[in-house]
Amino acid sequence: MPSTYDVIIIGAGHNGLVAAAYLARAGRKVLVLERRELIGGCCVTEEIWPGYKVSTASYVNSLFRPTIIRDLELKKHGFEMLPRNPSSFTPFPDQRYLMLGPDAELNRREIGKFSAKDADALPRYEAMLLRAADVLEPLLEETPPNPWSGWPSELWKLAKVAWRFRKLGVDAVKAIEILTGAARPILDRWFESEQLKVTLATDAVIGVLASPTMPGTAYVLFHHVMGECNGIRGVWGYMRGGMGAISQAIASAAKSHGAEVRVNSPVSRIVVKNGRAAGVVLANGDEIAARSVASCVDANVTFLKLLDPKELPIDFVETIRHIDYSSASLKINFALSELPDFRALPGTALGPQHRGTIHICPDFDYMEHAYDDAKYGKPSASPILECTIPTSVDDTIAPPGKHILSMFVQYAPDKLREGNWDQLKEGFADRCCDILNDYAPNFKRSILHRQVISPLDLERTFGLTGGNIFQGAMSLNSMFFLRPAANFADYRTPVKGLYLCGAAAHPGGGVMGACGFNAAREMLRDRV
Ligand SMILES: Cc1cc2nc3c(=O)[nH]c(=O)nc-3n(C[C@H](O)[C@H](O)[C@H](O)COP(=O)(O)OP(=O)(O)OC[C@H]3O[C@@H](n4cnc5c(N)ncnc54)[C@H](O)[C@@H]3O)c2cc1C
Numbered sequence: 001m002p003s004t005y006d007v008i009i010i011g012a013g014h015n016g017l018v019a020a021a022y023l024a025r026a027g028r029k030v031l032v033l034e035r036r037e038l039i040g041g042c043c044v045t046e047e048i049w050p051g052y053k054v055s056t057a058s059y060v061n062s063l064f065r066p067t068i069i070r071d072l073e074l075k076k077h078g079f080e081m082l083p084r085n086p087s088s089f090t091p092f093p094d095q096r097y098l099m100l101g102p103d104a105e106l107n108r109r110e111i112g113k114f115s116a117k118d119a120d121a122l123p124r125y126e127a128m129l130l131r132a133a134d135v136l137e138p139l140l141e142e143t144p145p146n147p148w149s150g151w152p153s154e155l156w157k158l159a160k161v162a163w164r165f166r167k168l169g170v171d172a173v174k175a176i177e178i179l180t181g182a183a184r185p186i187l188d189r190w191f192e193s194e195q196l197k198v199t200l201a202t203d204a205v206i207g208v209l210a211s212p213t214m215p216g217t218a219y220v221l222f223h224h225v226m227g228e229c230n231g232i233r234g235v236w237g238y239m240r241g242g243m244g245a246i247s248q249a250i251a252s253a254a255k256s257h258g259a260e261v262r263v264n265s266p267v268s269r270i271v272v273k274n275g276r277a278a279g280v281v282l283a284n285g286d287e288i289a290a291r292s293v294a295s296c297v298d299a300n301v302t303f304l305k306l307l308d309p310k311e312l313p314i315d316f317v318e319t320i321r322h323i324d325y326s327s328a329s330l331k332i333n334f335a336l337s338e339l340p341d342f343r344a345l346p347g348t349a350l351g352p353q354h355r356g357t358i359h360i361c362p363d364f365d366y367m368e369h370a371y372d373d374a375k376y377g378k379p380s381a382s383p384i385l386e387c388t389i390p391t392s393v394d395d396t397i398a399p400p401g402k403h404i405l406s407m408f409v410q411y412a413p414d415k416l417r418e419g420n421w422d423q424l425k426e427g428f429a430d431r432c433c434d435i436l437n438d439y440a441p442n443f444k445r446s447i448l449h450r451q452v453i454s455p456l457d458l459e460r461t462f463g464l465t466g467g468n469i470f471q472g473a474m475s476l477n478s479m480f481f482l483r484p485a486a487n488f489a490d491y492r493t494p495v496k497g498l499y500l501c502g503a504a505a506h507p508g509g510g511v512m513g514a515c516g517f518n519a520a521r522e523m524l525r526d527r528v
Contacts, residue, residue, distance in 0.1 A: 013041025016296030018516030024257035035266035045244025062227030077249035091344035114193035144481040211371035277498035296502035324473035325466030330412035340440035360385035377417030414455035421454035470509025
């Protein structure tokens with residue numbers, strides 16, 4: 001069959017759309033095929049109840065690359081970020097609370113309630129993270145070098161990375177600890193108040209089946225400071241219209257350059273002819289030819305489900321089989337008749353306590369116990385809750401006077417020792433509601449609708465193996481030139497003409513667009 005398309009992209013996740021937009025802008029004929037009835041993957045807005053536009057999966061943005069916003073002129077296509085100030089609110093059982101945000105004076109006052117020493121230390125801690133981010137952030141938009149290739153150009157790229165580290169001086173040691181170590185010892189060294197440390201530590205376990213005492217969690221903590229909101233570093237914001245507005249803006253830019261996007265089009269097989277990707281077969285049997293194929297779907301699905309493993313080297317198949325897809329995240333979306341009335345800061349009128357991320361996690365022991373349950377294959381008896389109320393700054397996503405609350409819950413292990421998530425999820429969600437209700441006693445009676453998305457649902461709905469929200473763990477052994485596998489971190493795969501363009505590749509999960517951006521650059525280098 002003659003090729004109608006230069007490139008077919010499997011999956012209209014935001015990364016697939018970014019790749020499509022750059023390829024189309026460079027004059028390639030691009031077709032994006034999405035399995036679901038709507039585009040966006042995990043970066044999506046869905047009207048699950050009439051009048052409520054819910055960011056069903058990802059819920060806050062900071063990481064999305066400013067380069068892409070500029071290049072694709074996304075603001076013209078509806079991309080609008082809404083900053084949050086303050087950015088977090090942590091109520092404690094003793095009715096005290098800690099509020100943090102981009103306002104240094106507010107931070108000083110708030111932390112000073114718990115420790116004057118920590119109030120002094122926070123700006124220095126943040127400056128240290130930003131210095132490390134200055135060095136590491138440019139790597140997000142670079143193709144990882146291949147230390148095993150033997151090509152002088154690759155070794156030169158590796159040397160340039162090492163040189164950047166050298167420029168950090170003694171901070172390089174701290175940067176290495178951040179990349180490899182555990183979050184808690186770092187926080188213990190900087191701060192004394194449990195309230196501040198636990199608020200910061202919750203970011204270290206987002207999406208991972210680990211406690212903050214475990215190696216690798218410091219990087220997850222750091223990952224969360226690498227972005228910006230409207231030019232302000234380290235600040236997270238909501239998107240007007242929900243997270244799907246990002247994907248819609250990219251799709252609109254891609255279409256304006258001629259890309260075609262089809263929904264309800266699950267790919268069942270990648271066609272390989274003479275060792276080269278030559279198109280795809282849809283679930284309905286239709287075959288579509290293309291000169292190249294890029295997959296925005298995770299590595300397990302791409303290589304072990306959509307391809308015949310016989311097309312791949314045995315050791316590569318083994319590496320993909322061993323990718324860590326364990327997960328422990330569950331999401332609950334709510335429609336509310338009124339805002340939570342916190343005991344620690346009462347009031348149902350919109351206040352600073354409603355704007356940022358509301359952390360429900362009183363201390364490290366609570367975190368460790370929550371993790372211990374998950375370690376033994378049980379949902380946490382007392383889970384960690386991270387709640388956001390985007391309607392606090394966006395009046396376009398719910399009927400007047402009503403609110404959306406998104407609750408990201410840890411730990412809900414994908415592999416349960418007893419029962420399955422279809423049986424357990426509503427009971428677990430009831431427990432989460434009870435916990436939030438202890439802090440805000442009007443919460444349960446304000447619930448109008450509730451949607452519970454278990455790890456099993458994350459796999460079924462969003463195509464995430466094991467429900468892993470990052471398309472594979474973000475641990476050091478699966479990052480940079482090891483993501484998804486050694487020798488194949490440059491978006492190319494063992495099958496010629498087949499590329500990865502989603503979070504399975506460097507720099508991994510999060511709404512960054514960087515995977516799609518880098519993949520498109522490499523594909524254009526190959527003259528697809
Ligand atoms: C619950 C949750 C909360 C999160 N919260 C945040 C957050 O607040 N901020 C943040 O930055 N990140 C967050 N993340 C992570 C982030 O959303 C993802 O890492 C990112 O969106 C991945 O984008 P992607 O384009 O690489 O892939 P995906 O979004 O996974 O897209 C893959 C696409 O491929 C489609 N697909 C799968 N199989 C096929 C097939 N056979 N044929 C055709 N199409 C197929 C899928 O339907 C999907 O649309 C969260 C993720 C989850 C799940």
